[in-house]
Amino acid sequence: MGALELLPPDTAAVLREAAARTAGVTGLVVNIAVGYGGRREIADAVKQLLRAEADKGKSIEEIIESLDVDQIADHLYTKGQPDPDLVIRTSGEQRIGGFLLWQSIHSEFYFCEAYWPDFRRVDFLRALRAYSERNRRYGT
CATH class of the missing domain: 1.10.930 (Syk Kinase; Chain A, domain 2)
Incomplete structure (x- = not known):
């Protein structure tokens, strides 16, 4: 977590705590890019x-x-992480913005109008629903 020093101390502390609490969790992998x-x-x-x-x-x-x-x-x-199946882009931007350029070659993208701080559970569920309706072709 080398980019945490770029964040306000309170925000960095919350992220460190979340990482520590979820360190042993298996299954779903969520990447949040900070200074990336x-x-x-x-x-x-x-x-x-x-x-x-x-x-x-x-x-x-x-x-x-x-x-x-x-x-x-x-x-x-x-x-050691699997390539992402779904990349959610917030803020209404319809570009990848340099996020996981290598890893997202076969990812599905979902573009959401909400900005990241305002991204809600319902926005996440909408992204999952849209993803579930797609026919993945892995570049073919």
Whole structure:
């Protein structure tokens, strides 16, 4: 949670407490992006991958030859999490805004007029209903 220092102390404390209370919960995964950029995440993943491979003594040519998408995915901030099935975009914006660029390749998107602080349970239920009515094709 490196971006929490960008938030007001009270907000950061609430998020830390929520993370601690839900640390052992399995099933549904919810990501809330704070101070996040999808391009930065991909760049960080590639840098981390290159460092790890170089630390093993591999040359840049060897790294290039063996590089694949799974290796990059293994260095993303969301390593170990499944790719999202549904991405909810609040604020009425109809763009992804850099959120989970790598991971959302097969995600369904739901665009909601409500701003995040005003996002209500009913808005979430509407998103789930819209998602349940879709025929997922995974890029085909």
